[in-house]
Amino acid sequence: MSGREIKLQVPTYSKEEVATVNEILASTMVVMGQKTREFQHAWSNWQNANYSTMVNSGSSANLLIANLLLSKRGQYCLNKGDEVLIPAVTWSTTLFPFVQLGLKPVLVDVSPTSFNISIESCQKALTSKTRAVFAVHLLGNPANMDELVKFCNEHNLVLLEDCCEATGAMWDNKRVGNFGEASAFSFMFAHHMSTIEGGMICCRDKQDDIVLKASRAHGWIREMDEESQKEIKAQHDFDDYRFMFWDMGFNVRPTEISAVFGLEQLKRIEDFIKIRINNFLRYYEKFSKLDSEIQVQELEDTNKAFRSNFSFGIVLKRAGIRKKFIQHLKENGIDSRLLVAGNLARHPFYNHYCAPPTVSLQNADKIHENGLYLPNHQAMTPDDVDYIYSVVRNFFYE
Ligand SMILES: Cc1ncc(COP(=O)(O)O)c(C=O)c1O
Numbered sequence: 001m002s003g004r005e006i007k008l009q010v011p012t013y014s015k016e017e018v019a020t021v022n023e024i025l026a027s028t029m030v031v032m033g034q035k036t037r038e039f040q041h042a043w044s045n046w047q048n049a050n051y052s053t054m055v056n057s058g059s060s061a062n063l064l065i066a067n068l069l070l071s072k073r074g075q076y077c078l079n080k081g082d083e084v085l086i087p088a089v090t091w092s093t094t095l096f097p098f099v100q101l102g103l104k105p106v107l108v109d110v111s112p113t114s115f116n117i118s119i120e121s122c123q124k125a126l127t128s129k130t131r132a133v134f135a136v137h138l139l140g141n142p143a144n145m146d147e148l149v150k151f152c153n154e155h156n157l158v159l160l161e162d163c164c165e166a167t168g169a170m171w172d173n174k175r176v177g178n179f180g181e182a183s184a185f186s187f188m189f190a191h192h193m194s195t196i197e198g199g200m201i202c203c204r205d206k207q208d209d210i211v212l213k214a215s216r217a218h219g220w221i222r223e224m225d226e227e228s229q230k231e232i233k234a235q236h237d238f239d240d241y242r243f244m245f246w247d248m249g250f251n252v253r254p255t256e257i258s259a260v261f262g263l264e265q266l267k268r269i270e271d272f273i274k275i276r277i278n279n280f281l282r283y284y285e286k287f288s289k290l291d292s293e294i295q296v297q298e299l300e301d302t303n304k305a306f307r308s309n310f311s312f313g314i315v316l317k318r319a320g321i322r323k324k325f326i327q328h329l330k331e332n333g334i335d336s337r338l339l340v341a342g343n344l345a346r347h348p349f350y351n352h353y354c355a356p357p358t359v360s361l362q363n364a365d366k367i368h369e370n371g372l373y374l375p376n377h378q379a380m381t382p383d384d385v386d387y388i389y390s391v392v393r394n395f396f397y398e
């Protein structure tokens with residue numbers, strides 16, 4: 001044991017966040033309000049999104065996106081049982097909301113090199129009931145948006161994006177999250193920027209925005225833009241519009257505490273991303289020397305994909321050594337994790353709630369059995385990466 005310790009995540013806030021949180025607490029204006037609106041506005045500007053809706057987690061963002069597909073107030077009006085293609089390698093709550101709301105997630109395989117959703121697999125999984133694709137930009141590596149947009153246009157599918165691990169990633173100079181109809185971001189502690197817990201949904205269409213705003217808080221109209229509120233009020237005679245339930249909804253509101261935290265963090269997001277990219281490039285250069293043993297996560301297209309790395313994803317080429325490898329890292333103070341969640345179809349929940357996969361998930365299986373990810377965060381330095389590399393090299397060669 002070297003005494004050195006490199007964790008998967010560390011707190012990345014400083015006295016500025018603490019000061020603004022203290023201020024908002026002292027003001028007593030702590031429930032969702034003006035600061036949340038300001039953060040949504042600032043986020044839309046940074047992300048280049050038309051509309052943003054802040055929620056209390058990335059999982060809640062995915063929940064509202066699934067709900068948007070079904071809402072009778074929305075433009076998609078999917079029916080229960082309609083199918084949504086989702087990559088098998090992703091986080092649990094990319095998939096759960098679709099099951100919980102009565103849609104049918106259909107898992108598709110991922111690319112063996114980028115670990116992102118495979119278009120060939122989407123083609124195979126397509127049925128007359130397929131209505132949407134929920135693409136995931138895994139570990140900040142952009143999915144191939146040219147292929148996905150084309151595929152969705154050809155088959156008249158709604159394209160959605162889970163960007164919870166991909167703040168700042170771009171495809172063809174456009175930020176991910178701006179290709180689909182709606183996209184989800186996470187500001188959970190370990191992510192590119194944090195609101196402690198928190199998330200955001202971006203969308204490009206005003207009708208989607210008002211449905212999202214209503215479903216975030218009880219189905220109310222209160223947080224919609226003025227014009228939409230006026231139109232809705234004109235259609236319904238109601239004594240107190242504050243308590244009129246216009247659509248079905250949840251309560252997944254953030255607090256103002258999270259919003260001011262986010263406003264502070266957003267000022268430093270470019271620096272955070274830069275550190276992560278530098279660490280990633282160092283990893284990539286070092287680990288290229290181990291390519292007989294390790295598959296690193298590659299870009300879909302080196303000209304178009306701009307990676308905003310979440311963590312360094314790898315797959316061990318030799319089967320059956322992962323447990324020993326993880327133990328070796330642990331003994332040397334290095335934290336690691338399975339690659340996101342491996343193949344979701346191989347988790348105990350799956351067979352209780354979801355139909356058996358209809359296509360081969362062989363690449364997802366390899367990731368499930370031999371994949372893991374190594375730390376990358378804004379408190380790490382290239383020297384930490386060198387240390388991790390030397391520990392990994394020792395595992396194979398000493
Ligand atoms: C791809 C993906 N989607 C959704 C989520 C859920 O985000 P949250 O933890 O903010 O609920 C995560 C969490 O890390 C994730 O990695």
